Amino acid sequence: MSTQSDKSHTVADVMLTMNACPLADERTILKEVLEAMDKHRLGVVCIVDQDMHLTGILTEGDVRRKLLRVQKPLAALLADDVITHAVKSPISITADVQLMDALDLMGEKKIWDLPVVDADMKVVGLLHLHQAIRGVLQSKTGND
Amino acid sequence: MSNKTISVKTPDGQIKIGRGNDLVLIAGPCAIESRDHSMRMGELIARVCAKLGVLWIFKACYDKDCRSSPSSFHGLGIDDGLRILGDVRSEIGVPVTSDFSDPSWGEATGEVCDMVQIPAYLCRQTSMLRAAAVTGKPVHLKKGQFMSPWNMKNSCRKLEAFGNDQILLTDRGTFFGYNMLVNDMRCFPIMQETGHPVCYDATHSIQLPTSMGNISGGQREFIPHLTRAAAACGIEALFMEVHDDPPNAMSDANTVLDIQYLEVVLAQAKAMHDMRQELRAKWGEDNVHPE
Numbered sequence: 001m002s003t004q005s006d007k008s009h010t011v012a013d014v015m016l017t018m019n020a021c022p023l024a025d026e027r028t029i030l031k032e033v034l035e036a037m038d039k040h041r042l043g044v045v046c047i048v049d050q051d052m053h054l055t056g057i058l059t060e061g062d063v064r065r066k067l068l069r070v071q072k073p074l075a076a077l078l079a080d081d082v083i084t085h086a087v088k089s090p091i092s093i094t095a096d097v098q099l100m101d102a103l104d105l106m107g108e109k110k111i112w113d114l115p116v117v118d119a120d121m122k123v124v125g126l127l128h129l130h131q132a133i134r135g136v137l138q139s140k141t142g143n144d
Numbered sequence: 145m146s147n148k149t150i151s152v153k154t155p156d157g158q159i160k161i162g163r164g165n166d167l168v169l170i171a172g173p174c175a176i177e178s179r180d181h182s183m184r185m186g187e188l189i190a191r192v193c194a195k196l197g198v199l200w201i202f203k204a205c206y207d208k209d210c211r212s213s214p215s216s217f218h219g220l221g222i223d224d225g226l227r228i229l230g231d232v233r234s235e236i237g238v239p240v241t242s243d244f245s246d247p248s249w250g251e252a253t254g255e256v257c258d259m260v261q262i263p264a265y266l267c268r269q270t271s272m273l274r275a276a277a278v279t280g281k282p283v284h285l286k287k288g289q290f291m292s293p294w295n296m297k298n299s300c301r302k303l304e305a306f307g308n309d310q311i312l313l314t315d316r317g318t319f320f321g322y323n324m325l326v327n328d329m330r331c332f333p334i335m336q337e338t339g340h341p342v343c344y345d346a347t348h349s350i351q352l353p354t355s356m357g358n359i360s361g362g363q364r365e366f367i368p369h370l371t372r373a374a375a376a377c378g379i380e381a382l383f384m385e386v387h388d389d390p391p392n393a394m395s396d397a398n399t400v401l402d403i404q405y406l407e408v409v410l411a412q413a414k415a416m417h418d419m420r421q422e423l424r425a426k427w428g429e430d431n432v433h434p435e
Contacts, residue, residue: 027301029297066435069435070435072435073292073294075292075294075295076292076294076334079294079295079297079298080294080297080337081297084337084435085435
């Protein structure tokens with residue numbers, strides 16, 4: 001639910017732009033995806049096809065659950081295509097959505113990150129919880 | 145995971161290797177010993193395969209670069225060897241294949257052979273994979289004895305990056321300490337995760353590598369057991385080196401299957417394969433406890 005004070009803030013104002021967003025194609029091996037997460041200091045990677053359409057998402061939580069469940073050797077897991085372990089058809093949002101509405105969605109789904117896509121489902125950025133909260137706080141204090 | 149099928153050209157059509165197709169045999173002497181011997185072996189194998197209704201590919205190598213001893217027979221060489229393979233192809237009417245051990249031999253091998261093979265020891269060498277891929281022919285890639293089945297995905301990715309996704313993956317045993325191989329049947333479903341068809345090498349799998357000082361030994365008595373196990377587990381092709389006089393075979397004398405036993409081993413492999421096809425039709429894929 002958006003409020004009067006944050007009306008001017010949309011996802012586009014605070015989202016991570018493409019060069020700060022970890023991306024991988026479906027056949028990138030899991031080990032390289034984890035390295036990309038580490039490099040960007042984020043616990044998420046967006047899976048895209050060659051035209052940058054969002055096809056999946058992998059989070060640290062997904063990896064944690066796999067480690068506890070699959071019982072396969074770590075070397076085998078690291079060599080897998082990332083799409084094998086990714087969440088297909090993930091929740092996403094568009095850049096013009098009000099920030100508070102995006103935060104409501106993140107709270108409702110208990111997620112820290114939302115891929116930001118255009119009308120054609122191409123990835124244009126990533127909304128991370130930290131930036132979203134900071135954006136809302138700034139709007140409430142008028143400290144843009 | 146997609147289930148890809150490879151197509152091997154034959155003198156009068158093609159052989160398909162992949163999920164839902166009949167078991168295909170890849171067989172022949174380890175090395176091309178002579179033109180006459182290759183023809184004789186080809187005729188003997190063809191007779192068995194015709195009787196059992198099995199499509200097959202003639203395999204023999206023109207250069208054995210992985211022998212244990214410098215004095216071991218190395219092969220007839222690329223020129224004579226490929227000429228003989230070409231003769232086998234035209235006179236017996238069967239597709240042919242050979243491995244190659246040097247990237248510079250890839251082009252010539254691909255011009256004659258209907259499928260090119262990469263030796264197990266070289267299965268992750270980028271230059272070899274590139275040379276095989278650019279032939280445009282299906283690539284028979286053997287899993288190195290030192291490789292995990294999941295790491296074969298990297299070799300497949302290289303072949304695919306070089307533009308060739310016609311890949312057949314073969315298990316020929318995994319080192320279990322020194323001078324000993326074992327077959328981990330999990331190799332097959334794991335390598336099938338690539339989407340490519342898989343094959344079992346029944347004769348190299350029973351090899352005891354370099355166990356005889358400067359040559360390899362082998363326990364041929366286990367060929368039927370392991371072949372049945374692999375076919376029941378799920379393979380699309382069976383590879384066997386066969387010979388009409390194993391004690392005097394010029395290469396791999398301790399592992400080649402005596403041609404007199406080909407029918408009994410192949411018939412059982414085919415029966416197990418056919419039964420697996422029936423079981424899959426009835427019960428579906430082996431997909432319990434998916435990740």
